[in-house]
Amino acid sequence: MTTPRTHPANNAPADLDARLTTLLHRLVTRPGIHHATLAAADDTHHWSAAAGPADDHPPHPDTPFFIASVTKRFIITLLLQAHERRELDLDTPITAYLPADTTTGLHVLDGTDHTPAITVRHLASHTSGLPDQFEKRSGGPSLYDHLATGRDTAWTFDDTLHTTRQRQRPHFPPQDLTAPRQKARYSDTGFQLLIRILQATTGRTFPELLTERITTPLGLTRTWLPGHTPPDPTTPEPTPLHARRRPVHLPALTASTNDLYSTTGDLITFQRALLAGDLHDDPRTLHALTERRNRLRNIPVLHYGLGTMSITLGRLATAGRRPLTLTGHSGATGTWLFHCPELRLHLAGTVDQTRGQALPFRTMARVIDAWRR
Secondary structure (H helix, E strand, C coil): CCCCEECCCCCCCHHHHHHHHHHHHHHHCCCCCCCEEEEEECCCCEEEEEECCCCCCCCCCCCCEECHHHHHHHHHHHHHHHHHCCCCCCCCEHHHCCCHHHHCCCCEECCEECHHHCEHHHHHCCCCCCCCCCCCECCECCHHHHHHHCCCCCCCHHHHHHHHHHHCCCCCCCCCCCCCCCCECCCHHHHHHHHHHHHHHHCCCHHHHHHHHHHHHHCCCCCECCCCCCCCCCCCCCCCEEECCEEECCHHHHHHCCCCEECHHHHHHHHHHHHHCCCCCCCHHHHHCCCCCEEECCEEEEEECCCCEEEEECCCCCCCCCCEEEEEEEECCCEEEEEECCCCEEEEEECCECCCCCHHHHHHHHHHHHHHC
16 A cells, blocks of 8 residues: 655644645555545645555546545535525526426326425425435346446436336425425435526536536536546546446446545535625625525434535534534535535545445544544
8 A cells, every 4th residue: 555645735734744645644544445546635734645556557636536426515605605595586486497398297196296395495305205316226226236346328308207206116206395304215306396496597517607606606627427537637537436446447337426626625616605605796606505404314313404404513523522513515426515504624535435325424433533533
């Protein structure tokens, strides 16, 4: 295993650098972890590094990676921008924005089609009751099964609609959003619908919206959609996904997800701009991200707002210190982008694992512990 490669712009004190470097080395020498990239930054210090096997091409801290559902933070940013510009309204039913062949029969529960009751806000907050296209479906493996075993597969938006109607069923009716709490269940299908709503209401494609409204204004030169060209032509190939220590090649799956490639540097730049209000005109828009914090029924340790996960790190996770809050998003391949408001600390990284859902939270707790000593 190589010595972790730290970023030349790091300015963490020597003792903090040593603690974080040791943490990264221990992470990548664990059974089942092939490589990792970590980054953390507060108002004063920035630290990022990457490590991998000595007999491979070890990742650099600036090497891009597949960020999986961290992309939902970009989608919700575009959605709230469109709401501010009056291109769409969060409380309008989705049937006003999408054609009947997309919406009819999408949410049928106990013989009733509830789709006309689903609003844009329902999709953004996972309170529609729609199933998740990645989860169990009748007559074949789930997309999570394909990801976990490293079997490549492709699908289209029409395939997602067919799966939702014919091979899955809703979990509950669209929730009353005026109530203090709602049922919430994570649904990637809902965010695929949001992308189509954005395209229909703005007249721009998803790649165009990302470029014009986020990546170009912020100078994110190493953030792009699979199947497209990164803005910076010198960008290296993204780090590969692994099933434990076995490399897997999933170009069709990654392209079908509408999820991005990025770097920890670009992600933290994006998050800083988002939280500073640089991407929105109305100061109240930022509050909308966490205006509700419903517990996700299929991921009960997490709460969800609008495109935003929240988790509380209790005293056990914070080595007996006061509890801390993390807000942001993680991805199924072991990716994360979170902010700890109590410490004003940004956290980003990846382990590029096909079964990596739990690793971000354990890793972030250890990074925070190292940062606070």
